[in-house]
Amino acid sequence: DTTLTVHYPMPGFFKDVMDTISKKFMEENPDIKIQFANPSATYEEGIQTIMRQVGTSEMPDLTFIGLNRLRMADERGIPVDMGTLIAKDQNMAEQGFSDNILKLAQVDGKQVGLAFATSNPIMYYNADLVKQAGGNPDTPPKTWDEVIALGAKIKALGNGVDSIDFRWQGDDWMFSALLFGAGGTMLNEDETEVAFNGPAGQKAMEVVDRLVKEAGMPVFTKPAGEQAFVAGKVGIAFQTTGALRNTIKNVGDKFDLRTAEIPLIDAENGKLPTGGNAVVILTKDEAKQDAAWKFAKFAAGPYGASVVVPGTGYVPNNELAAKSPEYLGDFYEKNPLFQAGLKQMPRMIPWYAFPGANGVRVTQTIVDNTSRVVDQSATPQEALDDAASEVKRLLPRK
Amino acid sequence: MAEIVATPSQGQTFGKVSARSSAARHEARTAWLLAAPAILLTFFFIVLPVFAVITLGFTDFELGYSGFQFVGAENYLELFGDRTFRQSLWNTFVYAAIVAPVSIFLALGLAMLIEAEGIGRSFFRTAYFLPVASLLVAMATVWQYLFHPSIGPINAMLALVGIQGPNWLGASSTVLYSLAIIGIWQTVGFNLVLFLAGLTAIPRDLYAAAEVDGARSAWDRFRLVTWPMLGPTTLFVTTISVINAVKVFETVKTLTEGGPNKASEVLLFTIYQEGFVYLRVGYASAMTVVFLAILIVLMIVQYRIQDQQVHYT
Amino acid sequence: MSALSLRNIEKSFGGNAILKGVSLDAEPGEFIALVGPSGCGKSTLLRILAGLETADSGTITVGDQDLTKLQAAARNVAMVFQSYALYPHLTAAQNIAVPLVMRRLTRAQRLPLLGPLMPGQRQAIADIKRDVRDMAVSLKIDHLLDRKPGQMSGGQRQRVALGRAMVRRPAVFLMDEPLSNLDANLRVHARGEIVEMHRRAGVPTVYVTHDQAEALSMADRVAVMIGGSLLQLAAPAVIYDDPQHVEVAKFVGQPRINLISQQVAADGTVGLGEARCGLSRIDVAVGSEVTLGIRPEFVSVSREGRGLPALVERVEFLGSEIIVYSRLEQSGDTMIAKLTPAEGAGLSTGKRIHLAAAPERLFVFAEDGRRLRSTSLIDSDVRELAYG
Amino acid sequence: MSALSLRNIEKSFGGNAILKGVSLDAEPGEFIALVGPSGCGKSTLLRILAGLETADSGTITVGDQDLTKLQAAARNVAMVFQSYALYPHLTAAQNIAVPLVMRRLTRAQRLPLLGPLMPGQRQAIADIKRDVRDMAVSLKIDHLLDRKPGQMSGGQRQRVALGRAMVRRPAVFLMDEPLSNLDANLRVHARGEIVEMHRRAGVPTVYVTHDQAEALSMADRVAVMIGGSLLQLAAPAVIYDDPQHVEVAKFVGQPRINLISQQVAADGTVGLGEARCGLSRIDVAVGSEVTLGIRPEFVSVSREGRGLPALVERVEFLGSEIIVYSRLEQSGDTMIAKLTPAEGAGLSTGKRIHLAAAPERLFVFAEDGRRLRSTSLIDSDVRELAYG
Amino acid sequence: MTSNGFTPARVARLAVLSFGALVFLAPYIFMISTAGKAQSDIFTSSLSLIPQQWFFFENFAKAWSRVSMTTLLFNGVLVCLLILVFQVVVAIPCAYAMAKLKFRAARAMMVLVMLGLLVPIHATALPLYVAFDRVGALNSYVALVAPFTISVFGIFLFLQFFRSMPDDLIHAARLDGMSEIGIIARVIVPNAWPAITAFAIFSVVAHWNDLYWPLIVVSNQAYATPPLGLLYFRAAEAGDDYGALMAATLIITFPLVAAFLLAQKRFVEGITMTGLKG
Numbered sequence A: 001d002t003t004l005t006v007h008y009p010m011p012g013f014f015k016d017v018m019d020t021i022s023k024k025f026m027e028e029n030p031d032i033k034i035q036f037a038n039p040s041a042t043y044e045e046g047i048q049t050i051m052r053q054v055g056t057s058e059m060p061d062l063t064f065i066g067l068n069r070l071r072m073a074d075e076r077g078i079p080v081d082m083g084t085l086i087a088k089d090q091n092m093a094e095q096g097f098s099d100n101i102l103k104l105a106q107v108d109g110k111q112v113g114l115a116f117a118t119s120n121p122i123m124y125y126n127a128d129l130v131k132q133a134g135g136n137p138d139t140p141p142k143t144w145d146e147v148i149a150l151g152a153k154i155k156a157l158g159n160g161v162d163s164i165d166f167r168w169q170g171d172d173w174m175f176s177a178l179l180f181g182a183g184g185t186m187l188n189e190d191e192t193e194v195a196f197n198g199p200a201g202q203k204a205m206e207v208v209d210r211l212v213k214e215a216g217m218p219v220f221t222k223p224a225g226e227q228a229f230v231a232g233k234v235g236i237a238f239q240t241t242g243a244l245r246n247t248i249k250n251v252g253d254k255f256d257l258r259t260a261e262i263p264l265i266d267a268e269n270g271k272l273p274t275g276g277n278a279v280v281i282l283t284k285d286e287a288k289q290d291a292a293w294k295f296a297k298f299a300a301g302p303y304g305a306s307v308v309v310p311g312t313g314y315v316p317n318n319e320l321a322a323k324s325p326e327y328l329g330d331f332y333e334k335n336p337l338f339q340a341g342l343k344q345m346p347r348m349i350p351w352y353a354f355p356g357a358n359g360v361r362v363t364q365t366i367v368d369n370t371s372r373v374v375d376q377s378a379t380p381q382e383a384l385d386d387a388a389s390e391v392k393r394l395l396p397r398k
Numbered sequence B: 001m002a003e004i005v006a007t008p009s010q011g012q013t014f015g016k017v018s019a020r021s022s023a024a025r026h027e028a029r030t031a032w033l034l035a036a037p038a039i040l041l042t043f044f045f046i047v048l049p050v051f052a053v054i055t056l057g058f059t060d061f062e063l064g065y066s067g068f069q070f071v072g073a074e075n076y077l078e079l080f081g082d083r084t085f086r087q088s089l090w091n092t093f094v095y096a097a098i099v100a101p102v103s104i105f106l107a108l109g110l111a112m113l114i115e116a117e118g119i120g121r122s123f124f125r126t127a128y129f130l131p132v133a134s135l136l137v138a139m140a141t142v143w144q145y146l147f148h149p150s151i152g153p154i155n156a157m158l159a160l161v162g163i164q165g166p167n168w169l170g171a172s173s174t175v176l177y178s179l180a181i182i183g184i185w186q187t188v189g190f191n192l193v194l195f196l197a198g199l200t201a202i203p204r205d206l207y208a209a210a211e212v213d214g215a216r217s218a219w220d221r222f223r224l225v226t227w228p229m230l231g232p233t234t235l236f237v238t239t240i241s242v243i244n245a246v247k248v249f250e251t252v253k254t255l256t257e258g259g260p261n262k263a264s265e266v267l268l269f270t271i272y273q274e275g276f277v278y279l280r281v282g283y284a285s286a287m288t289v290v291f292l293a294i295l296i297v298l299m300i301v302q303y304r305i306q307d308q309q310v311h312y313t
Numbered sequence C, D: 001m002s003a004l005s006l007r008n009i010e011k012s013f014g015g016n017a018i019l020k021g022v023s024l025d026a027e028p029g030e031f032i033a034l035v036g037p038s039g040c041g042k043s044t045l046l047r048i049l050a051g052l053e054t055a056d057s058g059t060i061t062v063g064d065q066d067l068t069k070l071q072a073a074a075r076n077v078a079m080v081f082q083s084y085a086l087y088p089h090l091t092a093a094q095n096i097a098v099p100l101v102m103r104r105l106t107r108a109q110r111l112p113l114l115g116p117l118m119p120g121q122r123q124a125i126a127d128i129k130r131d132v133r134d135m136a137v138s139l140k141i142d143h144l145l146d147r148k149p150g151q152m153s154g155g156q157r158q159r160v161a162l163g164r165a166m167v168r169r170p171a172v173f174l175m176d177e178p179l180s181n182l183d184a185n186l187r188v189h190a191r192g193e194i195v196e197m198h199r200r201a202g203v204p205t206v207y208v209t210h211d212q213a214e215a216l217s218m219a220d221r222v223a224v225m226i227g228g229s230l231l232q233l234a235a236p237a238v239i240y241d242d243p244q245h246v247e248v249a250k251f252v253g254q255p256r257i258n259l260i261s262q263q264v265a266a267d268g269t270v271g272l273g274e275a276r277c278g279l280s281r282i283d284v285a286v287g288s289e290v291t292l293g294i295r296p297e298f299v300s301v302s303r304e305g306r307g308l309p310a311l312v313e314r315v316e317f318l319g320s321e322i323i324v325y326s327r328l329e330q331s332g333d334t335m336i337a338k339l340t341p342a343e344g345a346g347l348s349t350g351k352r353i354h355l356a357a358a359p360e361r362l363f364v365f366a367e368d369g370r371r372l373r374s375t376s377l378i379d380s381d382v383r384e385l386a387y388g
Numbered sequence E: 001m002t003s004n005g006f007t008p009a010r011v012a013r014l015a016v017l018s019f020g021a022l023v024f025l026a027p028y029i030f031m032i033s034t035a036g037k038a039q040s041d042i043f044t045s046s047l048s049l050i051p052q053q054w055f056f057f058e059n060f061a062k063a064w065s066r067v068s069m070t071t072l073l074f075n076g077v078l079v080c081l082l083i084l085v086f087q088v089v090v091a092i093p094c095a096y097a098m099a100k101l102k103f104r105a106a107r108a109m110m111v112l113v114m115l116g117l118l119v120p121i122h123a124t125a126l127p128l129y130v131a132f133d134r135v136g137a138l139n140s141y142v143a144l145v146a147p148f149t150i151s152v153f154g155i156f157l158f159l160q161f162f163r164s165m166p167d168d169l170i171h172a173a174r175l176d177g178m179s180e181i182g183i184i185a186r187v188i189v190p191n192a193w194p195a196i197t198a199f200a201i202f203s204v205v206a207h208w209n210d211l212y213w214p215l216i217v218v219s220n221q222a223y224a225t226p227p228l229g230l231l232y233f234r235a236a237e238a239g240d241d242y243g244a245l246m247a248a249t250l251i252i253t254f255p256l257v258a259a260f261l262l263a264q265k266r267f268v269e270g271i272t273m274t275g276l277k278g
């Protein structure tokens, strides 16, 4: 018998999903036992916990790492290289792991994990408020200008109703959504210069600024924004599709919840960052590695995806799951709210991961400076410049 | 004693001397034995770690990497220029400067009211003490909701009287004060109980004497008897309150993560971030040393000021 | 009009009647000692007088002013507490100054920082300082003025407490066992000081004590309170020599008065051996139970001859006197006799002695404790005179 | 061999010599009272005896056993403390049982849960219970055995403390002011009980008090300690009537002895008015300073006639006696006289009186306090006899 | 002092106290109300304390099943109990020696105690973490308990209390034949219950609620203490199930509140007697 210790982040999203998957896995593999380590609240805390535990007996055998933190993990030599395991396995594609999908969890071509849950940012809106504000909920805004105009109208409803909640807190993901949507990048090609303060970045940050100035977006903390939205006090929210299931539950039948694709500054070439995480094998124990590999494939495989997608709102990361009637089947037809994320899948590119030891700090710097724009204590330009110079300092000197 | 040890031959000649020192030695040996566990544990869990922190403060030790180098005062120099750390120092100071005095005086006032009141003493005592006994991690969620800018009860009530409530935890201008309110809420009960105990210990005769002496108003009696007699309690309460305020961590960790834009970054949170999140133990140790130094200086200053005024019977 | 007058003061705590209608008048400058066993209500009465406690009924007047409804702070009454109740954080000088500061300075003048800016404050403070010093000089504690109570001995603290009470020239002066915290020698000395101080101040004083020696030696009149009632209020000698109640006789006098229960004989007399007293028929019936009292110093002891036979149980030598405890052979009552060393020489436990008493020294008390009128007789007179 | 013997005990605290070489022997069954003013070292001596404090030098023997090096727990010495020091959480019975439990049960037998399983424990406990009950019966507290100290009166607590000390039949019995927490009446009563108990137990006892009446009335011998030295150890009457040191005379006797400084006259005499004493030339030179002492009860007062003129300063009425404080017109010394109420009748402050004393009642003390041999003379004898 | 009548001053006093109590209890009122609400009923635009549907049972059931509440409570009780027992067992003999025995180190120890009072676990957490890591003791009850086995605050508190205990009592015990350990066990401890209770409340409240240290040394749910458990339970993103969270909070808060209610009289008494008031 083998016992695998599994660690994962964001129990709010994944607790139920993990329980279901591990139960099923243990039924199918009676000789392997799954036990969970304490989950971490965020991807960042997750990776920090693992980094602290490396080399100690506390280190779990498997963990789920945010896609943007795989690079950091790899730089410290934490994950087991899955290349050899894949080579042994031979029929990955048949199990639904296309090359495209495998790529999501590669760092410099090295397979460090298997993507488990993938997401992109979408627009949630309160159809009732949109209607009250004179909009048509069936044709949600397609550009940021339209969003801002609609937001201003919603704000004008008064009665404590807020217009927009743009989820800029926590990490740089939503900023990336604006930046990539404008065709920008974080650093230049060879990662020697900061690039997010270029024209694309300026456009991105200006959107944030205008959301506040023109559409009256308030300064929400993360939970405050969520709560206000599900309470029916916010017109439009932008955040990960992964939060969909929870949002549906929290809204109940208080109002008519809808979703739509997120506007892009560059509607033609704009891209979106891929959120989510990948399962990573940590154990160096050969015997355990086999069991771990089995579990990793199971979780990231079609069965896993068929649990993750309906249970959270993530988009399918496994082609088999997406297409085979055995798994998701007619799920999307029956659940139109889930379609927004699905439709955006072609635009998904990797969530950019900064090089070096200070990755977490870098993203924190971007968040801090975005907050200055949100609370209007800095202009977009100032915020970008400050962020750029700070990030430059934090990047590894080459 | 020292001389006797130095000249054992003399000690032998006078039986009386050895009798005395043997009894005294026996007592001292017993005392050592009884104190030994405490001394050992203090050494291992307080003294040694403090020295370790001081030492680590001069290294570049990082968790996850083995080995480290001594870097002299580099960490301290870096601290000097660290915007986050300066912000964090200032925030901690502001927080403590609000929470400690308010929670002390509020507790004192409430304690006197409860003491003067016959009924419901144990109800009030419990009601005010409850926050002390409850999980901040959990209560933070409630506070987050209470403070919610648009759907929160506090702003809803303010709206009833026509006041546009602030964005309590969301705005960098108010976040620290909001945390201070929670801090006060959590500390008052503790101080209150201490003050209640202090009040019961004041001899009733002193109040009688004050009345006979012509202290007509409650304020006069407070100035003449209550306040001076509570001196030692106040000293203790102040010490505990200041230390606790400087140690604020849980609310920041659970409610704001230091944000927005470091507006609620406080010392312990910064140390935690550096040490356990960014894993820079050496740098975090240097911060810890500064933190300890601040505590010690604060206490010395406070004792100096209060010692002159506090009366111990 | 008396200087201080209490009329029918009643007080109960939670249903227990503690004071059962106490009335008392003091002349100007009179020193009244209030004695009684512990718990009889002395402190309660004093606290009512001071306004620290409110009576359930009754009135208090000082001079021609009715104090009953005034607050303590508004009465011009000073009090010295058993615990002294000095403010531990203030120096002796500050302690003594408190009542003056409270009365002479306005609220504004007392403010910590602003006070000195108020008009007249400087002058008033200078006056207070002078008065405090004068008081301290007269109590011989001017060298202690800068000390705090914690740094003073019991006797010194007591004087500071006296100073604080006297400095404001009160209309009435109250003291609640001010000497009970002092040791025996200091206590005797302090008695003299308080009497002296009282004479100079000339203020009516009520002095509570449970030490009867203190009461007898210091007071103009002694009020004996027992169980919430004033049983007798009279000059010390009267209290001692002419007690109106058995409890008064019992409480006053050291060693305690000898008390013997007896039935009134058919001839209407009671007595001890040959010393007999006649009682009035109006007061008491033949055969009813009465109590005879005789003070130890009036019991005479002889080795042989007349008197009631008794066995010595214990002899206590006290230097200038000897106390003999013996048991009467007939009745089994214990009798205490107080003798000079010469008289008591050679007495020891187990010896047989004879006790006698002068009939004019016998007190007779009725069953309810009241003193009965009696005529002293010697045995031979009885048949002729008594019960006539 | 004496039952208890202290040899040359010395003790200092932080450089202050508290005991300056104290030696003391007690016969089997003797009751010794140790008196002295507060702070003279009485408790310290007792604590050294008990082994609670170690002496700097000196030896302690009980019977023929040298205790000096033994720990308190190993000495068979019992002590009753001023505060009684009863265990507040234990009942009276448990309190009394403690010393027996500690001595008769092994460590294993005392264990909370395992104890009862040990062989012999049951029997030992039954014995202890019986002994405790016997003790309680003899102290008349058997009805209190289940109460805790908090539920008992002062007198009852004191008896429990006595019971705890006596139950183990100690070789020496020590008491440190056991009565000082009781009120006056109870104190007189308790004195008798302790003496009685001591007589029955027959254990040498050292009894510390600062109340001289207690010492005189209870002890076989009284040890007067002043400033860390034993000044006199003798029977009570000897201490009172024949003090060997001025401090002893001063400390014993209530009211205090009258002391008057005088220079030895050219004829080698000193005296008070006509009552004069001759001194031996060997003891003291003409013109040197001595102190005359006369007890208040031996001062006689007359309104006119012979004797030294004096002004009455204060008259204290104490029921059975009257104390008169007066100031000698010539020397300005204060003199205290103790009179019967009859003798004192009519005296009041400011009256002029004449004081006289019997020469044989005069004590003469040298400057260093030693008592001087003296011969009593009356004025007319002086020329002929003195300084011969 | 406390008359039976309702004077205006008294009414004002009661009003102030009651209002204050209401403010202090407000978070609990919301907590209880939320614990009874369905998920979609919690964040609404209307303020209502009364749940629309009665959801207490569901929420408590969920709280109980979604985190292993029994494990959390067990861990909390075990850790607090172990800490308390060690602290008391270590501090009492030490405080006794410092208060009642003569030995040269007493003075130095007093200084150590005063300094120790100033050093919170937060300051020593880093090296302690490194040390526990090195000896492989992370994620264990040892790691949760060991650093708190010494409580300088406890020593300080007991010291104050013992100083006020009469020397005579200890002398009597020595004369009765007790060893020093015997004195502690048979005389000191039975009479120190008020102080022990007061200390117990301080200690249990602090450690039951402590998040900092468990967060650092525990990553395995089997050793999670209540606050840690709640932290995991709390939604990481998107308002998760607040009703269940509040129910869990109530479950975890209850033991402490009950303990305080039971012990409060002794607690106040204990503080009074330990001379914290001076």
Ligand SMILES: Nc1ncnc2c1ncn2[C@@H]1O[C@H](COP(=O)(O)OP(=O)(O)OP(=O)(O)O)[C@@H](O)[C@H]1O
Pocket: C013, C014, C018, C036, C037, C038, C039, C040, C041, C042, C043, C044, C045, C210
């Ligand atoms: N505030 C109170 N509440 C209830 N009972 C009281 C109160 N104050 C006094 N008593 C009771 O009233 C009685 C008289 O008390 P008081 O203090 O007047 O006695 P005392 O004569 O001064 O005694 P002592 O000589 O011991 O001082 C006592 O039985 C006491 O218990």
Ligand SMILES: Nc1ncnc2c1ncn2[C@@H]1O[C@H](COP(=O)(O)OP(=O)(O)OP(=O)(O)O)[C@@H](O)[C@H]1O
Pocket: D013, D014, D018, D036, D037, D038, D039, D040, D041, D042, D043, D044, D045, D210
């Ligand atoms: N442990 C100690 N350290 C320093 N000084 C002490 C100590 N114990 C006693 N003393 C001093 O020794 C002197 C004698 O003390 P002791 O207690 O023996 O007096 P005492 O005769 O019993 O007085 P009292 O009648 O007041 O009880 C006092 O001055 C006291 O201050």
Ligand SMILES: O=P(O)(O)OC[C@H](O)CO
Pocket: A118, A119, A120, A167, A169, A170, A171, A173, A174, A240, A241, A242, A275, A276, A277
């Ligand atoms: O939740 P995910 O995995 O979609 O990641 C999105 C970011 O964390 C949201 O800020």
Ligand SMILES: [Mg+2]
Pocket: C042, C043, C044, C176
């Ligand atoms: Mg009284």
Ligand SMILES: [Mg+2]
Pocket: D042, D043, D044, D176
């Ligand atoms: Mg003593």
